[in-house]
Amino acid sequence: MKFPSDRWGRPLDALTATLDYLEIGCQDPERTSDFYCRAMGYTPEKMGNAIIARALDRKLIFSAGEPKTLLSAGFAVPDDLELDRIRQRLQSASWEFEVGATLLFRKAIIARDPDGNQFAFGLPTAATMQGGPDLPTARLQHVVLASRDPARIVRFFVDVLGFTLSDDVLDDEGGVRTSFLRCSEEHHSFAVFLAPEDRFDHHCYETSDWNAIRDWADHMAQNQIKIQWGPGRHGPGNNLFIFVHDPDGNWVEISAELQILEHDHPTGQWPHEQRTLNSWGQGLLRS
Ligand SMILES: [Fe+2]
Secondary structure, X not given: OOOOEOOOOOEOOOOXXXXXXXXXXXXXXXXXXXXXXXXXXXXXXXXXXXEEXXXXXXXXXXEEOOOOEEEEEEEEOOOHHHHHHXXXXXXXXXXXXXXXXXXXXXXXXXXXXXXXXXXXXXXXXXXXOOXXXXXXXXXXXXXXXXXXXXXXXXXHHHHHHOOEEEEEEEOOOOOEEEEEEEOOOEOOOEEEXXXXXXXXXXXXXXXXXXXXXXXXXXXXXXXXXXXXXXXXEOOOOOOEXXXXXXXXXXXXXXXXXXXXXXXXXXXXXXXXXXXXXXXXXXXXXXX
């Protein structure tokens, strides 16, 4: 089946974007920044009350605030045309939004999801960054939230923003426990799961391959950072993974082999069980 697309081949009915940066609320931004510089090879820069951490293909902003809070997620869009489409979708849904620059986008459209998490879609400021010395690649790739009402968030992401639903995880009664959404050919750039509270859960870096996962694990070992979960392979997305914890207890994932999907790939369904979270063994069920 052929889907209508623009002259660059982008589907007209779907958002095209990539995760560019995250702003995270931290109890102690200095301490959190120190951790990420050690763990992920970031270089920090003070900017007012915030710390901007940069490395090749990844950026984080640490701000004083409630821990386990996503203050903002920045998704880069390819051009003004895509920005215009987002603005039109928000306007036709009568969804509140702002237009302006952010710390890392020269022009952006900024809106909040039904839980109040902020999302910015924009055109990044030009920046040249080198990777950390002797570290494998790690491109900021996805962000995951916990929510008491994930269905509301999924409707906002699909119906208003134009994300595509890749996979749902269903419990025995058919209730949706986790939803994985994409805004490119990659299986998910965003996911949300059912939880007793609304919070930031984790973010993920995509690396090159299995050997690079090993090298990241060795790098964590050299820095006395414990692997908290993995290595394993997720069901939805089929990606290899390891997880560590940051000082506020946020999960940090390094992944490889994330599934690539055609635009018209149908939404899949998975049972809510350990094997869905980790086909190799232990699944840490958090929803
Ligand atoms: Fe993940």
